[in-house]
Amino acid sequence: MADPAAPETGPSLVFEEKAAPHTWLDDIVGLATGTFTVSLGLFLLHMSMAVTGGTAGLSLLLNYALDWPFAALFAVVNLPFGVLAVWKRGWNFALRTLVCIGAVSGFSVLIEQLFLIDRIDPIFGTIAGNLLAGIGLLIVFRHGASLGGINVVALVIQDATGIRVGWTMMVFDVLVILLALLVVPWQFVLLSAAGAVVLNLVLALNHRPGRYIGH
Numbered sequence: 001m002a003d004p005a006a007p008e009t010g011p012s013l014v015f016e017e018k019a020a021p022h023t024w025l026d027d028i029v030g031l032a033t034g035t036f037t038v039s040l041g042l043f044l045l046h047m048s049m050a051v052t053g054g055t056a057g058l059s060l061l062l063n064y065a066l067d068w069p070f071a072a073l074f075a076v077v078n079l080p081f082g083v084l085a086v087w088k089r090g091w092n093f094a095l096r097t098l099v100c101i102g103a104v105s106g107f108s109v110l111i112e113q114l115f116l117i118d119r120i121d122p123i124f125g126t127i128a129g130n131l132l133a134g135i136g137l138l139i140v141f142r143h144g145a146s147l148g149g150i151n152v153v154a155l156v157i158q159d160a161t162g163i164r165v166g167w168t169m170m171v172f173d174v175l176v177i178l179l180a181l182l183v184v185p186w187q188f189v190l191l192s193a194a195g196a197v198v199l200n201l202v203l204a205l206n207h208r209p210g211r212y213i214g215h
Contacts, residue, residue, distance in 0.1 A: 022144075027096075027144065030139055030142070031096065031099070031100055031103070031140060031143050031145055034137070034140035034143065035100050035140065036107050036136070037133075037139065038056075038133050038137060038140070038147065039103075039111055040107075040111060041129040041132030041135075041136060042060070042108065042129065043111045043112065043129070044120065044132065045060060045125065045192075047117065047119070047120045047125055048124075048126045048129065048188075049064070049122065049184060049185075049188050050125065050126040050191060050192045050195060051176065051188075051192045052129070052130055052176075052177075052195060053169060053172055053174070053176045053200070054149050054150035054173060055074070055078050055147075055148060055149030055150055056074065057177065057196070058176055059073040061176070061179060061180055061183050061184075062077070064183050064184060071106070074101070074104060074105050074108065075101055077149065078101045079098075079148070081149050081153070082094055082097065082098055082148065084152050084153070084156070085097050085152045088152070088159075089152070089155065089159075092144065093144060096144055097147070097148055099145070100147055101148050126191050126192060126195040127198060129195065130199040131198055134199040134202030134203055135202060137199075138202060138203060141155070141165070141203075150168075150169055153172070154169045165203050165204070167200070169200050170196070170200040173196045173200065177189060177192055177196060180192060
């Protein structure tokens with residue numbers, strides 16, 4: 001009788017990659033869910049006058065400074081990173097990433113039209129927005145895509161060095177949040193920094209190779 005405590009027979013949450021592959025329907029639903037969740041998180045950040053890291057944070061900063069539509073800024077800022085995605089991760093990943101960028105822009109417009117609120121507590125909005133954005137990014141990553149920009153760079157670095165996505169993004173996020181001092185009052189910048197740590201902890205603690213069931 002097999003020993004249930006033995007590594008080869010005992011229960012485990014880590015399976016071989018081929019054990020639980022995603023179907024095309026899984027990917028469609030997963031990417032739609034992930035991009036919507038990210039869009040909702042960014043909407044809460046925008047309502048809180050907060051920023052976050054990466055190209056999403058840069059897009060929010062440009063929106064505050066120039067008053068241009070966030071959806072358009074997000075798409076324009078992220079599209080150049082599509083070249084890097086093709087070069088380092090292949091066409092499948094790159095095309096999924098471009099679709100996700102477009103989906104976040106589209107969902108952002110939809111949420112602005114349908115989720116009509118006048119104000120939100122900035123502490124709640126910043127923390128909740130970053131949590132939602134982190135969860136959404138995690139879903140997107142696990143379905144073979146990203147949202148462009150620093151996400152692609154972080155995934156490339158993880159592939160090459162094993163350094164987790166969340167830690168790499170945190171370094172870039174510090175730079176973006178420092179730039180926010182030029183546009184946003186310092187109190188909101190400090191709150192944004194705390195929120196960005198929350199987002200990246202979600203990724204750093206959950207996006208680990210070999211821990212996820214499925215691919």
